[in-house]
Amino acid sequence: MNRLPALLLLLAATVLAGCASPSTPELRPYTAEESRELALEALSRRGLSFDEYQQKKAQLLGLPQKVQGFDGQGEMSAERGLNLHGRAS
Template sequence: MNRFLAICLLVVSAVLAGCATHPSPELRPYTAEESKQLALEALSRRGLSFDEYQQQRAALTGQPQKAFGFDQQAEMNAQQSAHHGGRAS
């Protein structure tokens, strides 16, 4: 019985010693670029509307928000009707 107890104690102490000396990964702070990249990745997963996404992305990147919309050539006045081939467009 004493031999069994000694072996068990030896095994338990070896296991505990192995767990205590296990090297943990070095914890280093994120760089500013890594933090910005993580924030942009989290923003892209949030499922925001396009306008909300662009606003928050501009705030994160520090860039002025671009105005998105139709240019003058792509706008169509509803009061004017253009006839092409007999059809109104």
């Protein structure tokens, strides 16, 4: 018979301890770095094309966007100002 009151007392203490602890974490505002990381993670999950992804990423990071395009010969030029042996490419 001594087991039953001890078990009930232990159960009551456990329930009261569970009710007394906060169930949600303390809410605080995100830092700028945390917000940026969350935005980059969400961007990577969106399934954008490579160009769209790079454009959105540059906007989020505040980087200047590189202008890449086709040169006069119809070939892609990654760096337009590159000099090869004294002549512009």
